[in-house]
Amino acid sequence: MTTTHETALRFSLGILATATAAHDTGRDDDIALPKLPGFVESAFSPLAYEVSSRCLTAHPGDGARTAVALASLAGDTTTADLASRRMVSGRVHNPLLFMQATANSVLGHMSREFGITGQMFSLSTLVDPLSELLSMADVLLDDPELDRVLVLGVELGGGERVTAVHRELAATSGRSGPAAALPASAGLAAAVLLGRPGDAAGPQVSIRSTGSTRASAGRLGSIQSLFELAAAHAEPRTEAEPRTETETHPHAHQ
């Protein structure tokens, strides 16, 4: 299967804020799963909301001029599997799972909490979503009615079905699966709030990506490059030390 494509960003993108969160992964920076009312049983939505809210709080802005794009392999597989297992074991469906089964739900929650009325959507990406998300932000920021695009990715441990899906995808695509299986309860999330360079006051760096080859961009279901990008720019900086140089971010070229 040939999956090579080029990602050419028309504009540099300013990083306004970043956040990462890990739960149950065995990493030093693991956090307890944040409580998110109405969202239970899965790390997907709580982690997605956690990283998003940190970015949107760190750099408040006009919700009407903000768009959000969320990427993952296949959404909240933990909730999907729980609902499916209940169904095949003869239990009735749970309305809570109906609501949570789509990533739109956490996006809707975020929209309400932060007054975001710009476009919000979710994507499925086989391998590292960084290039897809940067391209998406680049296209969205063509729109003069938008100033900011929050991009985020979520990776779940997932459990046995997701592991089987990884195995099958790896066998058919030649891509590598996860380096080490995460516990089913584990999750990683990363968010980057992007704008046009120079539009926003305060510290920023810029990214200019000139190419990406998806086949080499990462492992199946991984958000590694997005996570690393967010982590690399996570340190709080003061206005006295703005970084305004344009850099070619290595993550966008893997």
Place this chain on the structure above:
Amino acid sequence: MTREVTVTGYGVRTAFGEGAEALRRGVFAGVPAFRPTTRFDTEPYRTAVAAVAPDGADGADAVEGWALRDALRRCGDEALGMAGLGAGAEAAVLLGVAGDNRSVTRYWRRAGDSVSSELSDVGRGSVVAGRAHAVAPQMSQPRAPVGALPAPESNSLADAVPAQLAELLADGLGLIGTRLAFTNACVASAAAIIHACRLISSGRIDVAVCAGGYLVEEETFGKFDSGRALSRDGMVRPFSADRSGLLLGDGVASVVLESAEHARWRGARPLASVVGWGAATDAHHIAQPHPEGIGLALAARQALRQAGDPDGASLDYVNAHGTGTKYNDGAETRGLRAAFGKRAESIPVSSTKSTTGHLLEAAGVVEFVITMLALLDGVLPPTAGYGSPDPECDLDYVPNAPRPADPRRALTINAAFGGANTALVLERP
């Protein structure tokens, strides 16, 4: 750079069958496709009805041959053939899909119910009483032995991954370019079309195949049933006082979008142009639309501004989201009034979900095709099942019978969980 976006091909399949003629016989005649489904055991649910394709002689549902990946490929082939494009063409493939949920069900059925004891009790007691819930839930199919391992499958497990379906579609069609899967529920394929419009109008690409697909299956059916979203009387009656909910339906479609100059260059005939698009969020509720249709109005206004007609003066038809639920239809009516003011009263509005059912991720692209056919055929598809007027739904809904017209511009609207809204304006050449 702003380039005109045209439509040069389409392929569509619904419960009525394949192609435009099937839509004309069903959607444009106001004949609903709802029937009891035999695709899975519906005994545990409040309704057995969906808009599913019949298999012919024995009346059983067409399950074989309706693998989502195959249906997507078939519609893609039709669309490309109509557009005069083929394998080796450079075209983005943008797909709105949730993945083929049947592979998830199949996996856990084969795994057996050994895991049932591990399941949490979340929501136990909050589940609603249903027609079969007063007794012990029945197994809808024989279960595998406890503890049995899932049998190996050839590629079908991975069909649950939306991005994999986009890869399979693009590879199957032999297209070179970006592949992307949008998963944002009932606006997913509309979001794919909007993204394609942005890519083409900005000069980033020349051609995109935008597709969407949903085939009725038990996972989603059960979830909508548990959410009390399904109609109680086997009909979908959008905007009508006696509406009681939505019903799901089979739907798959592809459209080829292309810059006008690229179409001219290769001698392709544009069927229609996409002259405006918009997307906005309600900022109101996780599952319910804003009662005043604020996000829908924002999206519609964006699309009309882009079309150079902020007041909607040139608009001749609106293909509404129109799910037939209490929440949606009143909110959508108020959203259209907010977008177009008094002018809203003179624009015919219909919901073709009254015949096709709700196609979820495929709704955007199938309704895009229906809206385009309305422009090309000069017929407005009706809102079927319309009974009595609802005071909070007070527009012209083209009730029950098709209406001859001469529409030049039309708007198609979709909305989804989380308060997502999309709007697309099509124009006849």
